[in-house]
Amino acid sequence: MRDIRNSTLGFAKIFVIGLPSRTDRRDTIALQAALSDIQIEFVDGVQGKDVPDKAIPSSYEHDRLPDGPLGCWRAHMNVAREIVQRNLSSALILEDDADWDLRIRDQLYDFARSSHALTQPLTPRSRPGRVYADPTYPMPFDDSPQSVPELDFYSLPATVPPTASPYGDDWDLLWLGHCGMHFPFAHSKTIPKGRVIRANDETVAPKHHLWTFNTPFTLKDNYPDHTRAYHHVQEGVCTLGYALSQRGARALLHEVALKDVDAAVDILLRWFCEGEQGRKAGRQCLTTQPALFQHHRPAGPMKSQSDIGNHGDGYREKAMTDMVRWSVRLNADALMEGRTDFVDQFPDT
Ligand SMILES: *[C@@H]1O[C@H](CO)[C@@H](O)[C@H](O)[C@H]1NC(C)=O
Numbered sequence: 035m036r037d038i039r040n041s042t043l044g045f046a047k048i049f050v051i052g053l054p055s056r057t058d059r060r061d062t063i064a065l066q067a068a069l070s071d072i073q074i075e076f077v078d079g080v081q082g083k084d085v086p087d088k089a090i091p092s093s094y095e096h097d098r099l100p101d102g103p104l105g106c107w108r109a110h111m112n113v114a115r116e117i118v119q120r121n122l123s124s125a126l127i128l129e130d131d132a133d134w135d136l137r138i139r140d141q142l143y144d145f146a147r148s149s150h151a152l153t154q155p156l157t158p159r160s161r162p163g164r165v166y167a168d169p170t171y172p173m174p175f176d177d178s179p180q181s182v183p184e185l186d187f188y189s190l191p192a193t194v195p196p197t198a199s200p201y202g203d204d205w206d207l208l209w210l211g212h213c214g215m216h217f218p219f220a221h222s223k224t225i226p227k228g229r230v231i232r233a234n235d236e237t238v239a240p241k242h243h244l245w246t247f248n249t250p251f252t253l254k255d256n257y258p259d260h261t262r263a264y265h266h267v268q269e270g271v272c273t274l275g276y277a278l279s280q281r282g283a284r285a286l287l288h289e290v291a292l293k294d295v296d297a298a299v300d301i302l303l304r305w306f307c308e309g310e311q312g313r314k315a316g317r318q319c320l321t322t323q324p325a326l327f328q329h330h331r332p333a334g335p336m337k338s339q340s341d342i343g344n345h346g347d348g349y350r351e352k353a354m355t356d357m358v359r360w361s362v363r364l365n366a367d368a369l370m371e372g373r374t375d376f377v378d379q380f381p382d383t
């Protein structure tokens with residue numbers, strides 16, 4: 035687990051996807067990475083218009099995706115293919131407007147502890163007679179419970195240490211940067227129900243600053259301020275940051291690059307994780323709420339926020355990063371001057 039603190043955060047590589055013409059974003063994330071002692075490799079984004087019809091898998095008649103989402107799908111698939119071709123054991127994939135907390139290594143270390151609790155076998159003595167802490171792992175069975183007791187982050191059961199990756203031996207995708215996630219639905223037949231709950235995570239912003247595209251927002255509605263949750267993916271939104279294992283990258287090529295491209299890539303990833311829409315069930319996709327990688331929104335015209343969606347005509351006066359307390363981007367001055375009086379975007383009042 036010490037490797038989680040290395041310059042690729044315990045993955046074999048970190049790739050950053052973005053259009054080469056967005057030099058502003060490359061400058062930003064290159065600086066953030068340097069200030070975090072992280073090594074990144076840029077991967078060129080793809081313009082949808084450059085993807086010919088023939089290159090888009092299609093087994094029934096449906097419309098071609100609009101150029102924005104189509105290019106986005108292709109860029110993400112190019113990275114998955116790179117991981118497969120180079121036989122990388124894993125990689126973290128970020129979009130070029132991502133930002134993170136100065137404490138990202140601690141956050142990922144804690145994520146790994148939680149993912150072990152959810153997916154690694156128990157050591158024989160920790161829960162006699164049980165193989166996994168989550169009785170619905172690796173997949174719910176016919177009469178398995180619709181919900182299972184929460185695991186407390188501060189007293190996780192002892193599990194067998196992983197050997198393949200510091201994050202565990204049995205994962206396909208870690209969805210670490212998103213703009214919406216649900217806890218696994220009670221009725222889901224394919225998604226394990228376990229959740230690790232952590233009270234008093236000081237990196238979590240007060241609740242009134244948290245938002246999501248997914249309603250209800252159970253984390254906010256049912257848990258106290260500063261709670262973090264770790265669990266399997268259900269209806270993730272946005273592909274801002276996620277890791278793939280080699281096994282996951284191969285499966286992604288098979289299920290998302292080579293099957294019908296009839297929805298935006300985040301929806302395809304969701305179907306991949308949940309075994310929906312003709313994708314095979316049984317993938318292991320883990321996540322945390324709130325997300326660890328979030329959108330940075332520089333000051334300036336709203337129009338430049340995205341090359342895919344339309345973000346309106348206004349002007350943002352102050353740079354900000356969604357839900358990240360000690361943003362690396364917003365603390366660049368302090369970091370370069372060796373100061374520790376960090377800007378907290380969302381202090382408790
Ligand atoms: C960081 O750790 C991972 C996992 O052990 C490893 O694959 C990767 O090569 C390491 N990165 C560096 C730069 O040593």
Ligand SMILES: *[C@@H]1O[C@H](CO)[C@@H](O)[C@H](O)[C@H]1NC(C)=O
Pocket residue numbers: 121
């Ligand atoms: C890929 O890596 C695995 C694990 O290190 C190794 O066993 C396998 O032979 C490699 N495959 C190729 C094609 O290099």
